[in-house]
Amino acid sequence: MKPKKDLTTQYRVVEMSYDKFKSLPNCPVQRNHKKRAKDKKTREKLSILQPQHCIIASATLTEKSYDPSNGVTYLAGSEFLVDAHTRREFWGENLSDAIPEKLTSLHFDVKSITELRDLYYTFDNSANTEKSADLAYGACRYLNTNLNNHKLYQVTGLTWAAHFYDKQTFPKTSGYDGNGLIVLYSEFNSEIKFLDSFQWDGKIDIPHPLKTASLLFLKKYNNSESKEIVKRVFTDDFQGKDNEGRLDGVTNLLCWIKNKDSDFAANFNTIPDLSGKFLYWLNQAYLEKTQKKDRVYKKGDHSGMLELYRKFAPQEEETPLTQVISSAT
Numbered sequence: 001m002k003p004k005k006d007l008t009t010q011y012r013v014v015e016m017s018y019d020k021f022k023s024l025p026n027c028p029v030q031r032n033h034k035k036r037a038k039d040k041k042t043r044e045k046l047s048i049l050q051p052q053h054c055i056i057a058s059a060t061l062t063e064k065s066y067d068p069s070n071g072v073t074y075l076a077g078s079e080f081l082v083d084a085h086t087r088r089e090f091w092g093e094n095l096s097d098a099i100p101e102k103l104t105s106l107h108f109d110v111k112s113i114t115e116l117r118d119l120y121y122t123f124d125n126s127a128n129t130e131k132s133a134d135l136a137y138g139a140c141r142y143l144n145t146n147l148n149n150h151k152l153y154q155v156t157g158l159t160w161a162a163h164f165y166d167k168q169t170f171p172k173t174s175g176y177d178g179n180g181l182i183v184l185y186s187e188f189n190s191e192i193k194f195l196d197s198f199q200w201d202g203k204i205d206i207p208h209p210l211k212t213a214s215l216l217f218l219k220k221y222n223n224s225e226s227k228e229i230v231k232r233v234f235t236d237d238f239q240g241k242d243n244e245g246r247l248d249g250v251t252n253l254l255c256w257i258k259n260k261d262s263d264f265a266a267n268f269n270t271i272p273d274l275s276g277k278f279l280y281w282l283n284q285a286y287l288e289k290t291q292k293k294d295r296v297y298k299k300g301d302h303s304g305m306l307e308l309y310r311k312f313a314p315q316e317e318e319t320p321l322t323q324v325i326s327s328a329t
Contacts, residue, residue, distance in 0.1 A: 011108045013104060014058075017102050018101060021056065025078070027117070029139065056087070056105045057081075058080065059116055061116065152195060157210070164272075190222070191215050192215070195234070207257070207274070213275045217282045220308075253285075276305040279305045284296060
């Protein structure tokens with residue numbers, strides 16, 4: 001028989017007024033509670049006030065703690081709401097038949113913001129009610145990043161891009177918790193913000209492997225030329241053939257996406273190859289724009305393309321990008 005443990009001394013039960021509950025700051029990592037409060041399942045669950053709805057969780061910071069992710073220093077004694085953010089939003093919007101006069105809080109003491117964040121994820125984690133998009137929203141909120149395009153909270157393209165970019169830091173292709181997504185969104189913060197800087201949702205269907213390729217492409221070059229190329233792809237900026245009947249790299253990519261026979265099913269077996277093919281066309285467009293390389297009539301060999309976009313990629317003088325597409329010219 002395993003030993004028994006008494007953990008009840010590690011928290012205390014406190015009675016809290018509704019006004020005090022409303023005034024508590026959100027946990028520095030928090031999902032999109034405004035959106036969740038309006039979800040059908042949430043309405044069904046919370047429309048009638050129940051005794052169990054009145055049990056919440058909160059915490060006090062016992063030491064001053066600096067958060068390097070958002071640059072904020074929190075003072076000792078700062079209190080936070082840990083669990084019941086969605087309920088608070090729901091009640092604040094008068095969506096329930098009644099609001100609680102008072103609540104019962106399981107109150108914890110934490111020494112740092114990291115410990116507070118870890119506590120939060122024991123209440124709201126991916127194995128419970130929180131989906132990956134919620135975790136992504138919380139990670140971005142923690143980084144003070146507010147994305148207008150909610151498709152950027154879909155993490156499949158991001159997690160694969162991180163894995164291809166740095167397999168040592170990001171050994172998995174999926175299954176990251178909230179803390180892991182904070183690191184992921186921090187690594188690709190500028191690239192994701194660029195994709196959020198212009199309107200593309202609804203203009204063209206962007207497969208997950210194309211998001212992966214685009215993040216890697218922007219990560220490698222991070223200049224006006226690479227951004228213009230990606231923006232053209234995402235906004236369906238089609239160009240005609242040249243005098244020799246050849247399409248540019250971006251337009252070739254767009255034709256591939258729009259081909260009714262193309263299959264972009266994203267899974268463990270298909271994403272690496274599809275990402276490499278998308279990188280081939282992004283790279284071709286970059287060479288056309290920056291090195292005045294000729295357009296190509298058809299796609300060439302994309303083998304080894306992903307390797308060139310790793311964090312510690314082979315030196316270009318040893319494996320030049322031009323060499324990868326030489327068979328297409």
